[in-house]
Structures are given as structure tokens and as C-alpha cells.
Amino acid sequence: MKFPKDVILDSVAERKNHDAYGLEFVQELGNDDAGYSEMVVIIFKYKDKYYSVDIHHVNGENNYDHWDNEVECPEVVRKEAIQYYWEEVKQ
Numbered sequence: 001m002k003f004p005k006d007v008i009l010d011s012v013a014e015r016k017n018h019d020a021y022g023l024e025f026v027q028e029l030g031n032d033d034a035g036y037s038e039m040v041v042i043i044f045k046y047k048d049k050y051y052s053v054d055i056h057h058v059n060g061e062n063n064y065d066h067w068d069n070e071v072e073c074p075e076v077v078r079k080e081a082i083q084y085y086w087e088e089v090k091q
Contacts, residue, residue: 001051002070009064012042013055022046030055043076052076 004021011018017025023044030040038057043050051073056063064071 001046001075002072003046003051003053005064005067005069005071008053008067008071008073012044012053013064015042026050044073050076050078 003023007018007021007023011021011023012025015025015028017023023046026043026045028040028042030038038055040055042053042055044053045051053071053073054063
């Protein structure tokens with residue numbers, strides 16, 4: 001799905017919700033190397049579906065400086081890990 005570049009930059013890239021457009025920031029995944037090299041994936045929610053967008057800042061250049069007016073953001077599926085705790089039963 002395509003989203004307006006301004007909405008993505010104002011909201012998702014800043015890790016905050018965009019109430020007027022209806023975007024909800026969910027999670028940031030990735031690596032930030034003290035501002036020099038940053039490659040993160042931002043997960044956000046829009047109309048009960050989850051989407052992702054890549055934010056890259058490598059060698060002083062931002063990938064979003066080259067985006068069109070609309071940004072293609074793939075839909076993603078939320079998965080949750082379940083952990084089990086096993087305890088020996090003694091008779």
C-alpha cells in the first residue's frame with residue numbers, strides 16, 4: 001500500500017503516531033550506530049493492518065531523500081513468540 005511521504009516522515013520516521021491520518025507507531029527493528037549508519041525497519045498500524053518501511057542513513061545519505069511523493073509500504077503479519085516453562089513433576 002502506498003502512503004504519503006510527508007505522513008511517513010512526520011510520523012513513522014519520528015517514531016510517533018499520526019492521529020490525523022490514522023497511523024499508529026508499533027515497533028522499531030534494526031541498528032543505529034551513533035547516527036553514522038542507521039538501518040531500521042519501522043512497523044506501523046493503519047486500519048487494523050500492519051505495514052513496514054525501511055529507513056536508511058548510510059554514509060551521510062538518507063534513502064527517504066529519494067522517495068517519491070508516495071512510499072510503497074508492504075503489509076506485514078504480526079507474530080508473537082510463545083515460551084513454555086517445563087517443570088519436572090515429582091511424585
